[in-house]
Amino acid sequence: MNKLVIASNNPGKLREFHHLLAPLNIEVQTQSQLNIEEAAEPHNTFIENALAKARHVSRLSGLPALADDSGICVSALGGAPGVLSARFAGNDPKSDQNNNKKLLHDMHGITDRRAHYYCVLVLMQHVDDPQPLIAEGEWHGEIAHEQRGEGGFGYDSLFWLPALGKMSAELEKGEKAQLSHRSQALNVLMEKLND
Numbered sequence: 001m002n003k004l005v006i007a008s009n010n011p012g013k014l015r016e017f018h019h020l021l022a023p024l025n026i027e028v029q030t031q032s033q034l035n036i037e038e039a040a041e042p043h044n045t046f047i048e049n050a051l052a053k054a055r056h057v058s059r060l061s062g063l064p065a066l067a068d069d070s071g072i073c074v075s076a077l078g079g080a081p082g083v084l085s086a087r088f089a090g091n092d093p094k095s096d097q098n099n100n101k102k103l104l105h106d107m108h109g110i111t112d113r114r115a116h117y118y119c120v121l122v123l124m125q126h127v128d129d130p131q132p133l134i135a136e137g138e139w140h141g142e143i144a145h146e147q148r149g150e151g152g153f154g155y156d157s158l159f160w161l162p163a164l165g166k167m168s169a170e171l172e173k174g175e176k177a178q179l180s181h182r183s184q185a186l187n188v189l190m191e192k193l194n195d
Contacts, residue, residue, distance in 0.1 A: 001125070001193075003027040007057035007067035009038055010086070012153030017066070019177055020186050029063075036060045046070065046083055050122040051132065059127040070119035070181060072155045074103070074143060076112040085154065100147055100158055113142040117159065119181040121189050133192045137184030141168070152176065 002025070006017050009032050021028050031038070039056035041049040046069040054067035071085030081088040081103065089098035107113070116138050123133040147157040149169025156168035161179075168176065177183050 001026065001064055003029070004064040004066050004123070005029045005031055005034060005036075005057050005061045007031055007039065007053040007065050010153075013068055013070075013182070016177070016180070016182055017068075017186075019173065020183055024190070029061075031057050031061070034061050041069070041083070044083060046118060046120045047122075047134065049083060050120045050134075054122040054124040054132060055127060058124045058129070064123065064125050067122045067124075068119060068182065068185075070117065072103075072115055072117050072159070074107070075114040076110045077106060080106075096154055100155060103143065103155065103158060104146070107143050113144075113160070114140075115143045115159065116140045117155075117181040119185045121182075121185045123189060123193075133189055135185045135188035135192060137181040137186075137188065139179060139181040139184065 004026055006014060006028060008014060009030070014030055018028060036057055039053045041052065043049045043052065050067045050069035053069065054065045057067065058065035069083065071082055073079045073082050081099070085099070086094055089095065089102040119137045121135045142160045142162060144158050144160040144167065149157050149167040151171060151173070152169040159168040161168060164171075171179070
């Protein structure tokens with residue numbers, strides 16, 4: 001495989017994918033470059049949404065498609081925001097800042113701050129691929145009491161990494177690329193591809 005389309009318009013995810021895929025000599029296009037609208041994400045699980053996105057983009061592009069569905073899951077909130085991470089505070093418009101404010105509000109007074117980022121990747125070689133490659137990654141940390149850091153996106157300015165004494169948003173790009181849920185999932189996916 002020397003070309004694929006990433007089934008996402010999320011600028012943060014696209015930056016991470018380009019950085020992570022650069023060493024593999026795969027020509028990467030995005031669905032927006034091919035004028036493909038985003039797929040609906042009506043499902044309650046990350047895996048179902050990722051499959052829907054990959055199938056949608058592969059069908060419309062005629063190329064292999066890599067889809068990601070990911071989010072942050074907070075133990076004390078029963079796994080929320082979960083699949084609604086990008087729309088936690090609503091769609092009008094989608095906003096990382098509004099999502100972070102809502103999460104801080106919902107976590108007010110809660111002592112159990114455990115959380116993890118979760119990512120599932122689906123690679124479909126073609127639209128009728130009966131065995132899409134599926135890989136998962138998790139990145140564990142805690143929800144901080146206030147935002148800090150300028151890097152990253154999503155909930156990175158609230159995602160505290162106790163072992164490092166930093167927020168995800170305070171990590172260097174290369175450091176995050178080694179640790180993140182997305183890079184873990186991509187490493188698993190590459191192992192499956194090489195097999």
